[in-house]
Amino acid sequence: MDQGMKRLVRSLLALSTATLVSSCKSKQPVEDVAPEPPVAPPACAPDEMLVKFKPTLSAQQVEASLAGAGFQSLAYFPAIDVHLCRITSPGDARVTAERYTSDPAVVYAEPNYIYKASAVPNDPRFAELWAMQNANDADIDAVEAWDTQKGSHDVVVAIIDTGVDYNHEDLHDNMWRNPGETGKGKETNGKDDDGNGFIDDVFGWDFASNDNDPMDDNAHGSHVAGTIAASGDNQKGVVGVNWRASIMALKFLDGNGSGDASDAIGAILYAAQNGARVQNNSWGGGGFSRALQEAIVFARDHNVLFVAAAGNEGRDNDNTPSYPSNYEVENVLAVAASDRDDRLATFSNVGRKTVDLAAPGVGILSTTPDNGYQSFDGTSMATPHVSGVAALVLAQYPGLGYREVMVRLAGSVEVKPAFETNTVSGGRLNAQGALSTEPQVAFVSRLDNTSNVDGPYHVQAEATDDGTIATAELVYRVNAGPTTMVGMTSPAPGVYTADIAGQAFGSVVSYFVTVSDDGGQTRQSRTFEFQVAAPEGGQPCGNFALTLPGSTSNGRQLLLGLGNLAIVILGILALRRTSVQARSRVGRQAH
Amino acid sequence: MSKHVHVWAGRPTDLTSRGCGRSLREGRTRAAIRVHRFWGLLALVVFGMTPGCKPTVQMASLPLELIVQDTGMKQAGSEPQAPPSYRLFHDAGAFESYWQSTYGSAPPPVDFAREFVLCVHQGTKPTGGYAIAAREVQFDAAQRRLDCTLELTEPAPDAMLIQALTSPYAIYRVSLPTGQPLPATKVEIRFQREQAGGKVPVQLQRMQ
Numbered sequence: 001m002d003q004g005m006k007r008l009v010r011s012l013l014a015l016s017t018a019t020l021v022s023s024c025k026s027k028q029p030v031e032d033v034a035p036e037p038p039v040a041p042p043a044c045a046p047d048e049m050l051v052k053f054k055p056t057l058s059a060q061q062v063e064a065s066l067a068g069a070g071f072q073s074l075a076y077f078p079a080i081d082v083h084l085c086r087i088t089s090p091g092d093a094r095v096t097a098e099r100y101t102s103d104p105a106v107v108y109a110e111p112n113y114i115y116k117a118s119a120v121p122n123d124p125r126f127a128e129l130w131a132m133q134n135a136n137d138a139d140i141d142a143v144e145a146w147d148t149q150k151g152s153h154d155v156v157v158a159i160i161d162t163g164v165d166y167n168h169e170d171l172h173d174n175m176w177r178n179p180g181e182t183g184k185g186k187e188t189n190g191k192d193d194d195g196n197g198f199i200d201d202v203f204g205w206d207f208a209s210n211d212n213d214p215m216d217d218n219a220h221g222s223h224v225a226g227t228i229a230a231s232g233d234n235q236k237g238v239v240g241v242n243w244r245a246s247i248m249a250l251k252f253l254d255g256n257g258s259g260d261a262s263d264a265i266g267a268i269l270y271a272a273q274n275g276a277r278v279q280n281n282s283w284g285g286g287g288f289s290r291a292l293q294e295a296i297v298f299a300r301d302h303n304v305l306f307v308a309a310a311g312n313e314g315r316d317n318d319n320t321p322s323y324p325s326n327y328e329v330e331n332v333l334a335v336a337a338s339d340r341d342d343r344l345a346t347f348s349n350v351g352r353k354t355v356d357l358a359a360p361g362v363g364i365l366s367t368t369p370d371n372g373y374q375s376f377d378g379t380s381m382a383t384p385h386v387s388g389v390a391a392l393v394l395a396q397y398p399g400l401g402y403r404e405v406m407v408r409l410a411g412s413v414e415v416k417p418a419f420e421t422n423t424v425s426g427g428r429l430n431a432q433g434a435l436s437t438e439p440q441v442a443f444v445s446r447l448d449n450t451s452n453v454d455g456p457y458h459v460q461a462e463a464t465d466d467g468t469i470a471t472a473e474l475v476y477r478v479n480a481g482p483t484t485m486v487g488m489t490s491p492a493p494g495v496y497t498a499d500i501a502g503q504a505f506g507s508v509v510s511y512f513v514t515v516s517d518d519g520g521q522t523r524q525s526r527t528f529e530f531q532v533a534a535p536e537g538g539q540p541c542g543n544f545a546l547t548l549p550g551s552t553s554n555g556r557q558l559l560l561g562l563g564n565l566a567i568v569i570l571g572i573l574a575l576r577r578t579s580v581q582a583r584s585r586v587g588r589q590a591h
Numbered sequence: 592m593s594k595h596v597h598v599w600a601g602r603p604t605d606l607t608s609r610g611c612g613r614s615l616r617e618g619r620t621r622a623a624i625r626v627h628r629f630w631g632l633l634a635l636v637v638f639g640m641t642p643g644c645k646p647t648v649q650m651a652s653l654p655l656e657l658i659v660q661d662t663g664m665k666q667a668g669s670e671p672q673a674p675p676s677y678r679l680f681h682d683a684g685a686f687e688s689y690w691q692s693t694y695g696s697a698p699p700p701v702d703f704a705r706e707f708v709l710c711v712h713q714g715t716k717p718t719g720g721y722a723i724a725a726r727e728v729q730f731d732a733a734q735r736r737l738d739c740t741l742e743l744t745e746p747a748p749d750a751m752l753i754q755a756l757t758s759p760y761a762i763y764r765v766s767l768p769t770g771q772p773l774p775a776t777k778v779e780i781r782f783q784r785e786q787a788g789g790k791v792p793v794q795l796q797r798m799q
Contacts, residue, residue: 162753219663220719220753256662256744257719257753264751285718286749309754312717346672347717347756363667375667378755 044111047087048074049097052107055081065105084112119146121233121243123170125373129238130340131227131360131385138342138428140360140385142241145392145431150232151242152395157228157278157387158204158271160264161221163214163251165369166203168222170230170237175203176246178274196274204249205270207263214249218257219368221249223376224282226367227384228391237373238365241388241431242395248276253283261289264324268295272302277394277402280387281308282380284322293327300331305402307387309379310336310349316422317351326354331402333390333409336419337361337382338428343418348379350422352446356410358419359385359429389431396435397466404464404494411440411464415526426526439465439517441472447509447530455502457509461525462494465517474498476511488513507532650729650738651768658699658708658762662722665715665758673715673758676796679780680708701764711741711782711795712760719753720746724761726785730768737780741793 132142180194232243252263308325325334337345361382412433488496680686690698722744
């Protein structure tokens with residue numbers, strides 16, 4: 001995202017906050033509302049500014065004005081009649097320039113901003129990588145991110161796939177080489193030198209054939225690998241999200257792109273035990289496997305992020321689970337596919353509760369075997385963009401845990417209409433944001449409509465920062481009422497919770513979470529909303545209100561069921577009474 | 592009434608044998624025999640025109656040679672949801688043009704005086720695990736028709752698959768019997784696949 005767009009987004013964010021506040025008929029002061037997140041000022045020369053004087057002024061008058069203000073002219077651009085001046089007085093150049101603009105002799109004065117050349121690599125097909133940089137800004141801001149971080153060979157990313165062409169000109173330098181199986185002929189000595197249970201596993205392992213050659217016989221795995229870490233700035237082909245990283249090749253899918261659970265489990269366990277911090281899983285299918293889930297838990301317990309494709313059936317994973325992306329393990333990050341116009345790819349699965357974010361997955365150019373390059377479509381192609389950014393984050397912040405990486409990825413998305421209601425984060429991956437020094441907040445509870453009037457409504461969020469999260473607050477407003485701020489407590493590292501008090505029927509509650517770091521930087525989550533509504537069929541009395549969050553229809557069914565049960569019981573009692581009376585009559589007649 | 596029911600109930604299993612002229616069981620009533628004869632004659636007329644029971648038509652099985660088979664990913668930018676389709680090439684110019692645009696290289700040699708090229712495409716699929724192959728091509732010169740039996744592979748329900756769009760296809764060099772050149776135009780081609788219970792038709796759209 002360019003600076004202009006960022007300012008626009010921030011302005012809109014501020015506007016939405018202002019709208020939230022201005023419509024509030026509150027007796028509480030406006031200061032109660034979360035402040036607008038501060039905009040980091042662009043860098044500028046500390047003691048310089050650019051000044052344009054009114055054209056009616058003579059050269060002497062200009063000199064006099066500068067001298068009077070304590071400035072010294074360093075250079076002059078006659079074509080635009082602008083002076084570059086040195087500020088001799090102490091203070092912030094921005095403030096000084098702003099103050100000098102009010103001088104009647106000055107048209108404008110502005111700081112001498114410092115512009116850096118963005119890190120654009122010399123890879124010849126870089127211009128075709130729309131996901132890295134494109135004109136309509138549907139890209140992941142890779143170029144902007146590369147100004148901060150280009151990747152590191154210290155970060156190992158496992159490609160659990162069809163293998164990787166480790167000889168490819170654009171992948172070879174970024175292949176992981178098992179340190180325990182390389183050097184002094186260890187590569188081919190037929191021994192398990194590192195004692196990890198695998199012999200001569202230099203680049204990884206082929207679990208489909210159970211051998212040490214994870215060469216790609218399909219092209220899918222090599223393509224995925226290229227998106228994550230095709231060598232950057234090497235004057236060849238393409239560039240990955242990481243210019244450098246260590247790609248661990250773990251093959252479990254055959255040449256036809258198909259594999260089974262036991263081989264997938266083998267690959268997941270191998271990656272976790274051999275140093276991978278991120279596992280890319282551009283595959284899916286099969287039903288729920290408890291063993292596979294346990295393998296993912298094992299990876300989680302080894303602090304490994306498990307990035308998984310949401311699937312290509314164009315369906316809602318909230319209703320029809322797609323594995324492995326639907327496994328409810330804390331380290332699983334599910335990825336949908338976006339196109340070059342920031343729309344949802346026509347084939348992509350979604351899930352308001354089960355798919356975390358979107359990333360570019362249509363027309364993705366990357367590496368294929370035999371030094372080839374091709375463009376493919378799929379959530380398979382979206383997933384490695386996310387894995388790649390996760391690797392960038394780990395290169396920048398090596399000490400992060402998998403959950404902090406996930407908060408950075410999900411908290412920094414660019415929220416887009418196409419993903420707002422059908423993904424957890426509501427947006428598309430943004431690499432620059434994920435590397436930011438600003439605090440990040442994500443995974444805020446999205447409360448469903450409820451018929452519970454007693455409350456409380458529990459809100460949880462996760463936050464991370466390059467320093468320390470100083471404060472986390474829940475901000476909410478009921479209908480057009482006052483804005484309320486509640487300090488959040490932290491029951492576990494990175495986790496923040498607070499409650500919204502119970503509300504009457506008809507209440508519409510909107511809320512968001514805002515976090516601040518120890519440097520004074522603030523970040524605000526998206527705003528969510530839910531309604532407190534009586535179940536259909538009448539307002540229940542007193543405390544009989546059903547507490548069934550997000551399921552008013554269930555509540556209705558339960559009420560109906562209870563009503564039916566009452567009718568049946570009353571019927572039985574009536575029948576019994578009739579029967580007793582009849583027996584009593586018979587008895588009396590017999591007597 | 593019960594005889595009618597009997598006839599209808601027996602029809603699916605008995606029709607073929609009747610069509611091939613086998614005698615009926617003894618002991619049936621004349622009415623039943625008349626009904627059986629009627630259905631038998633009808634079956635001869637109807638099924639005699641289908642490939643399932645055609646003893647008099649000679650179908651030449653043509654030698655097939657696989658040029659390339661690909662179960663891999665669909666090239667981005669091509670038709671997003673391509674249907675199953677096929678291509679027939681009778682001349683070198685059209686084949687060379689197609690091959691160049693697809694592979695960017697010179698095509699493999701084909702003697703179009705004695706051979707033709709058949710490409711079968713399975714259409715766009717959401718994942719890996721799919722494949723298409725031609726198992727047999729029969730040529731009926733009199734009818735100017737090709738009958739192609741396909742093998743269509745689909746992933747098992749519990750298979751773990753790459754999540755990229757795929758477009759499986761196969762290209763074959765097909766030899767013609769001597770003296771029976773494939774008509775350049777108006778040749779009909781029908782596709783079928785084998786499955787439990789026999790062959791079933793498969794619809795493939797002809798592409799130019």
